[in-house]
Every structure is written in C-alpha cells, then in structure tokens.
Amino acid sequence: MSNTISILIVDDNKELCEILYESINNTGDMRVLATVGDGKAAMDLIRELQPDVVLLDIIMPRLDGLGVLESITSMQGIKRPSIIVITSVGAESVVIRAMELGADYYIMKPFEIGMLITRIRQIYSEREAYDSYLARLSDYRESDSVHTASSGPIRPDTNNAARIVTELVNCIGVTPNLAGYIYLREAVLYGMEQPERLENISGNIYTLLAQKYNTKVRNVDRAIRCALLSAQKKTKNADSLNEDMKETFTLNNGRQPNNSQIINFLVKKASKRLMDARYRQFG
Template identity: 35%
Template structure:
C-alpha cells in the first residue's frame, strides 16, 4: 500500500517564492501542497481548513507575524496539530528562540536550498510525537541555537551541517578530514573557511554566555577560553543523542 503524501501548507507573503515552492513540491511524490497563505490571518484559517501535516511558516508577514500565529495555535484546540518549519531572511536570536519555544520544529534562514527544505519537511513530518521533552533540542539546528550560536553568522550553518554529519557517521569521524571537508563541499567553500567560521561562531557564543556551554555533555566548565571546534561539535552530537534518555541542553 502506497504511503499518503505529506500535506504541506506554505505561508509566505512573497508570491514569487510561493509559486516556486508550489511548483517544486508538485513535482514530488511524497509531498503535496495543500494550500498557500499570504499572511498570518489567512494562515490560521488555512491550518484549520486544510489540516496540513507540515506548515512552512515565514516569521515576518503582514496582519499577523509568524510568532503570533504560533502563539494563537498554542492556545487553540486543534483536532490535528501540524509540525512547523519557520523561516526568515533575517536571523534574530530572540525571534528564533521564541518560535522554537512555541512549538516550531525547525528553523531555516532564507534563501534556502529547495532540496534541503524538502529533506527537512520529511524529517519533521516523520518524527514521532513526544520524542523529546519541551525545551530540549531535538536536532542539530535546535541544538546549535540552544548553545547560543546566532543564526545570522556564517558559522551557524556550518555548525548545523557539521553536527548532522557527526550524527550520520556510523564510525570514527575526523573533524578535519571528514567534517570540515564535507561541509566545505556542501557550501562550495574551503575547509579552512569552515574551520574559521565555526571557531568565530563558538567564540561569539562563549563570550556572550559561556555558562551555557557547561550544560553540554562533556564540556563542563570551559575555563578562560572557548572549547575547540571538534569538542564543541561532538558535545552537541552527544546532547542530541542524550535527549531520548531525558537529558539535554535546556
């Protein structure tokens, strides 16, 4: 028996982007676009009407922004509560952290790669409900945000990609030869650029709130200097892996 396609609702005030996304997903067999909304008020109506499995929700919109949509849905009694991937062209820590605390499952910065978006839609749609306690990071993006890496810095994307590679690795994984090289290939840059951007992102987060790092498994008190890149990324991997055992970074 063939599995039912994932029902995706697109919420964005950019009509050209909506057309691109609708055309792209209509070419896939596992995801179908069940509706498009251009503002927050229409989003609430479409969610109740269409009962999507996943909502791609822009944070900056007219009438009601994405945060308000999530706030209202948190208070609503829905027969079917969808998963949410929130997006924004501006990475602001307060917005993204608030969205995740209100139940968003994933965060992506525009412009995003369509194939990567497709993979994330499948990821959040297929994740079993209740796989983590509220406030605990469930995947690489949430763990990197929880550790204090600002979404607008270059190292944010590299950290996510690096942690994902570590999670996917079935055996020993070299930070330099495997992770830096793999991330560099994915983003069409050099391993040296990846290493430098990750180091700067870690230092920035450590300078702003180094105490948060002590909650990461295996780091403890980082002392007078931020942890090395490899140690930090491995700690995030361990943090995600520990969620099922009732631990995490919260």
C-alpha cells in the first residue's frame, strides 16, 4: 500500500484513544490525524482534515455516533471517509441503523487492536479499488461514446459485465458504502467468468476474495450477509420493491435466501442481461 492511511479517532474514552493512537501510528502505513471525544467536534474535524478512515464510537456527548453518520451522509463538497464503528452497543437495531447510514464495518468492544488494524487496511483497500473502478468505468464510458459516435457500436467486453453487475448489486440495495459491497460484486463477476466455481462458493470464490483482501473466508461471508440484511431493511417497508429485489426474496420459499442463493441469482441475472446486450448489439 503506497499511501499513508489517515485516521480520525472519535471516542470519549481517553484511555482507549491513547492506546489506538500509539498502536496505529506504529504501523508505518497509517497516521492518526487527531482524536476527539464528541460528535459535534468530530464533524468539524472531518470537514477540516478529510481523513481516509474514521473510527467512530456510538455513545458520546453532544452528538452520538448515529448522529455523526447522519451528518456525514448529508455532507457535500468533500470526499466521504470510510467509517468503522467501534462500540459496546450490540443491539441489532443500532447495528442495522449504522449500516443503513453508511458505516463500512461494525466492531464490538472489547476488540483486538491487530484485528482493527487489519480491518482498516481492508476497508481502505476496498475503497481504493472501488474508486479506481469508477475512474476506469468513467474513462470507458467516455471512450465508448466517442467510438460509437465515430465508427458505430463497439464490441462488448469485460467492462460490460462489470457495469451490469454493478447496476444489479445497486438495484437490490447493496450500495458502495457497505462493507460487503466489493465482496458481493466481485463474487458475482467470478461466478460469471468461471461458472464452475458456483458449485462451492465458500471454497472457490470466498477463498479468492479472502486472499485478495488479506482477510478470512468467514469475514467475507459475514460482510456480504450484513450488506444484504441492510439492503433488505432499507427496502422491506417501501411501497414497491424493484423487480430484482422481489425476485431475490422469493428464491427460498419466501424465506430469506442465503448468500450463495443470492450470488447464483445475480450471476444468472447478469449473464442474461449480458447476452441480451450482445444480441441487441449484433442481432
């Protein structure tokens, strides 16, 4: 990792802040910009310092962690930081609400410092990979537009598959701010490229993702599940669900489908859309 990861610690536990400050600064690839103990001051520092990652407690004076997440959601004009919630609050309603508001990961106290540092690197790497993907996609769309205007349609390639999968994943409510977004998106792409891997998603696809992002298979599975639960929560009370979301929730006799079922569904859906696009292109 070539860049130093800048971090803001937001927690009213001064002793914990001191431990995190020393441990993170000793990594060599991370730097703590500041520590702060209340949400109002945290928002000022987020705007001023624009950290890559914010470590955020939930229970704090003046403005709690959920309030900070809400404020970050409405920020304009600056790059949104990645958010790792570190808290002793384990209520499911709070976890779900934090994920809905854009938390990238949720860690319960007490935790191992080494595990936290690994998560910071993982989430930063995912964010960099996604930003790089968006840049490539933007360049591709620009070149696509120019090429189409000058010499007619161009041949579909892997960029088309990536675009289709990205649109589908977003359609079912799994957005880039969720920790499992990159895992789910790449799992579907792996399944499209090598359908035989779908026979054992945990062994064949999660293992690849765990190696790529220097994490464990169970963490990949858990991040995808958390992202899907957040997506379900965001859409289940809507007046009407989009058709892709409706289909995913009727896969398993009306019960919540598991990760493998949803990945298989998305692979099938994306592959059909890609074939349809090719048919329209050359048919």
